[in-house]
Structures are given as C-alpha cells and as structure tokens.
Amino acid sequence: MIGIDLCQIQRLERIYKKHGDRFINWVFSPREQAYLRKRKMAPRTMAGLFAAKEAMAKALGRGIGPVALRDLEVGHGPGPWGAWKGYRFDLSISHEGDYALAVARIQESGPSFSLPEFLQGQLKKRELNAHKGSVGKLALLAGRRGMVGAFVYAAKALYRSGAGMVFGLVDSEDQPVFTLAAPEVVLRDRKSGLAPLLDQVDALVLGPGLGLEDPALAEGLSAPIKKVVDAGGLTYLSGLDQLPDLRGAVLTPHEAEAQRLFHCQAPRQDLMTLAKDFARDKNCVFVLKGPGTYVTDGHRDYVNSTGNPSMAVAGMGDCLSGIIGYYLTALEDPFLAASMGVFVHGAAGDLANEKYGQSLMPLDVIEEIPQVLKKIL
Numbered sequence: 184m185i186g187i188d189l190c191q192i193q194r195l196e197r198i199y200k201k202h203g204d205r206f207i208n209w210v211f212s213p214r215e216q217a218y219l220r221k222r223k224m225a226p227r228t229m230a231g232l233f234a235a236k237e238a239m240a241k242a243l244g245r246g247i248g249p250v251a252l253r254d255l256e257v258g259h260g261p262g263p264w265g266a267w268k269g270y271r272f273d274l275s276i277s278h279e280g281d282y283a284l285a286v287a288r289i290q291e292s293g294p295s296f297s298l299p300e301f302l303q304g305q306l307k308k309r310e311l312n313a314h315k316g317s318v319g320k321l322a323l324l325a326g327r328r329g330m331v332g333a334f335v336y337a338a339k340a341l342y343r344s345g346a347g348m349v350f351g352l353v354d355s356e357d358q359p360v361f362t363l364a365a366p367e368v369v370l371r372d373r374k375s376g377l378a379p380l381l382d383q384v385d386a387l388v389l390g391p392g393l394g395l396e397d398p399a400l401a402e403g404l405s406a407p408i409k410k411v412v413d414a415g416g417l418t419y420l421s422g423l424d425q426l427p428d429l430r431g432a433v434l435t436p437h438e439a440e441a442q443r444l445f446h447c448q449a450p451r452q453d454l455m456t457l458a459k460d461f462a463r464d465k466n467c468v469f470v471l472k473g474p475g476t477y478v479t480d481g482h483r484d485y486v487n488s489t490g491n492p493s494m495a496v497a498g499m500g501d502c503l504s505g506i507i508g509y510y511l512t513a514l515e516d517p518f519l520a521a522s523m524g525v526f527v528h529g530a531a532g533d534l535a536n537e538k539y540g541q542s543l544m545p546l547d548v549i550e551e552i553p554q555v556l557k558k559i560l
C-alpha cells in the first residue's frame with residue numbers, strides 16, 4: 184500500500200508557536216526530536232516529518248487516530264525510512280514553497296518480527312528423522328466441565344507450536360466432548376492418575392480451566408518435571424502455607440493472580456520486583472503477563488515487545504501456557520523457553536490483530552503461530 188500527504192509549513196509553525204514542547208512531545212519520538220534539534224527546530228523539517236507520518240498512516244489504511252503520531256517514526260540514514268510496530272516503510276519527502284510532501288510505501292505486507300538477540304539461533308528445525316515421540320511430548324492437565332475451551336486453547340497452541348504428542352487427563356464420562364473439541368489430543372482417564380502419564384512425557388502444562396478440587400493438582404505441582412503453571416495451578420499455590428519445590432517451573436500469572444500469589448495489592452512495578460525475588464528464591468521462572476509481559480528467573484529479565492490490546496480476551500492466557508509448554512521441550516533453559524513463548528504469542532497476536540482487530544479470539548492467534556515460526560525459524 185502507498186500513502187501520500189501534503190503539509191503546509193506555516194500551519195505547523197503556528198501550532199508549534201502556540202503549543203511548544205507539548206506539541207513536539209505529542210507528535211515526535213525522542214529520536215525525531217533529536218533530529219529536529221539538530222536542525223534548530225526548523226518548521227520546514229517538522230512539516231516534512233509530519234507529512235511522512237500522515238503518509239505512513241494512510242499506507243497502513245488507518246489514518247491518524249487509530250495510530251498515534253508519535254509511534255509512526257521517521258528516521259534518516261542513508262535515506263529517510265519509516266517504522267511503525269513491525270512495519271517498515273520506504274519514504275520520499277519533498278519541499279516546495281510553503282508545502283512539504285511525503286509519499287510512503289510499506290516494505291512488507293504485514294508486521295515483521297525480529298527476535299531479541301538472546302533468542303536468536305535457539306530454535307532448531309526438525310531433524311529429517313524426527314518422529315512424534317522425539318519432538319516434544321507433553322501432558323496437559325487443564326479444563327473441566329464448563330472450561331473445555333481452556334483445554335482446547337492450550338492443546339491447539341501446543342500442537343501449532345510444534346509439539347509431537349499431547350496427552351490430556353480427562354474424566355472418562357467427559358471424553359467425547361474433549362475428543363470432539365480437540366481430536367489431536369490423546370486422552371487418558373483421570374482415574375488412572377497423573378503419575379503414569381508423567382513417566383511418558385517431557386513436560387507438563389497445568390492449570391488452565393482447572394478447579395481447585397482437582398486431585399491431580401497437588402500431584403502435578405510437586406512432580407519433578409518441567410512444567411508451566413497457570414490459572415487454577417496458581418490459585419492453588421496462593422492458598423498454600425508452604426510451596427512445593429518449583430525448580431524449573433514456569434509460572435504465568437496475570438497481575439491479579441500475581442497479587443494473590445504475593446498476598447498483596449502491589450502495583451505492576453512492585454510486582455516485577457517481587458517476581459524477581461520469588462523466581463530467584465524458588466529457582467523458577469516468573470512470567471508476569473500484561474502489556475509488556477515481564478519474564479524473569481531472578482537473574483535475567485526480559486520485557487516483551489510483541490502483543491496488543493486486542494489480546495485482552497478470555498482464553499488468551501491458556502494459549503500462552505500451551506506455547507511456553509512446547510518450548511520447555513524444545514529448549515533446555517526454562518528462562519529462554521518462557522521468553523520465546525511470550526514473544527511468539529505476542530507476535531501471533533499482532534498478526535491476528537491485522538485481520539481481526541478487537542474482534543480477535545484465541546483460536547485466531549493460534550492460527551497465526553505458523554506464520555511467526557516461518558519468519559523466525
């Protein structure tokens with residue numbers, strides 16, 4: 184897509200004179216402000232940048248409003264370039280008389296992702312001789328009557344991420360419903376217990392849609408296996424006086440769950456500090472979900488940059504627990520696994536957001552995981 188915009192230099196000069204720094208901070212990123220300062224805040228330069236931003240918004244097919252002007256960034260070197268989230272733009276800016284003109288063209292058809300450096304090269308493509316037992320076998324302890332969705336989202340996210348086999352522990356009378364909803368999952372009867380299943384798998388995803396009364400919860404939480412602990416698993420932990428050994432586990436609370444876990448109403452910034460101490464203390468990984476999800480193992484930190492508000496929808500966390508679950512089998516280091524999972528989840532959410540905006544549902548995100556993997560593998 185292409186966008187074009189014409190901006191009157193005198194009009195911008197008037198606005199700048201009237202509003203000063205407030206206008207500058209509202210419209211221009213810190214990098215652009217530095218560029219403007221080098222050019223002594225020349226209105227003609229301002230108008231060129233402004234026209235470029237409007238042109239980029241048009242190329243995105245959105246116009247200013249849904250896209251914040253300050254986020255549409257114009258850079259220089261060698262020629263002018265534009266960026267917005269994962270998009271890159273070719274730009275051409277020109278001045279004539281009292282006008283600045285800009286044309287923007289999107290370089291790629293959708294958001295592009297660059298994996299953070301510490302995650303690059305960590306994922307390997309499957310070997311030619313791979314089989315379903317060699318590429319990630321997981322147990323899923325999730326869902327109950329009325330919460331089949333949580334099981335389905337976690338299971339489908341596991342498979343779309345690359346898991347070879349997923350086993351689900353379900354009451355035998357509920358199996359037909361679970362089979363219909365997620366036929367790719369191998370179901371085992373809950374009565375036979377979790378232990379025999381754990382002997383066969385590389386990791387466990389525990390908690391999405393799980394009731395506190397579930398007898399397998401305590402067993403799963405204390406099992407010496409790599410695991411993701413979400414939702415019901417976290418609520419269960421919050422009620423314990425003494426926590427089980429959480430070494431190697433990845434806990435994925437949203438803010439309210441983290442507050443329950445820490446028994447306090449602390450704001451996000453303080454939760455991050457508490458999370459870091461907790462992770463260091465318990466030798467586990469803490470994933471504090473939300474915009475800019477925070478991942479820590481007490482020594483290393485990662486603040487994720489993918490994801491968007493359209494992902495604020497029921498079931499989105501269940502997808503994340505499945506994605507991280509798979510990476511626990513693909514990567515040795517649980518901190519890398521959690522960070523990779525959070526990145527892929529958000530990137531898939533960004534692709535889905537392009538198609539569905541705030542009508543987005545969890546399965547839409549799961550269906551974009553393969554596109555993300557194509558770009559980063």
Ligand SMILES: NC(=O)C1=CN([C@@H]2O[C@H](COP(=O)(O)OP(=O)(O)OC[C@H]3O[C@@H](n4cnc5c(N)ncnc54)[C@H](O)[C@@H]3O)[C@@H](O)[C@H]2O)[C@@H](O)CC1
Pocket residue numbers: 329330331332333334390391392393414415437438439440473497498499500501
């Ligand atoms: N179709 C399904 O089967 C679904 C099952 N789900 C399962 O349902 C359970 C969640 O149940 P509840 O909603 O009662 O419990 P939650 O602990 O998720 O939410 C309880 C309350 O906490 C607050 N809260 C929720 N998310 C928050 C956030 N990100 N930041 C700050 N505050 C937040 C809200 O006030 C909310 O009403 C989980 O076990 C989950 O896995 C949901 O994920 C939705 C879909």
Ligand SMILES: Nc1ncnc2c1ncn2[C@@H]1O[C@H](COP(=O)(O)OP(=O)(O)O)[C@@H](O)[C@H]1O
Pocket residue numbers: 414436437472473474475476489490491492493494495496497498499500501502503528
């Ligand atoms: N505004 C947002 N920006 C980025 N990511 C978001 C936003 N809102 C929600 N998410 C992501 O969506 C997921 C929601 O998880 P959660 O609250 O546990 O949902 P649920 O319990 O319904 O499955 C988290 O991974 C969170 O980071």
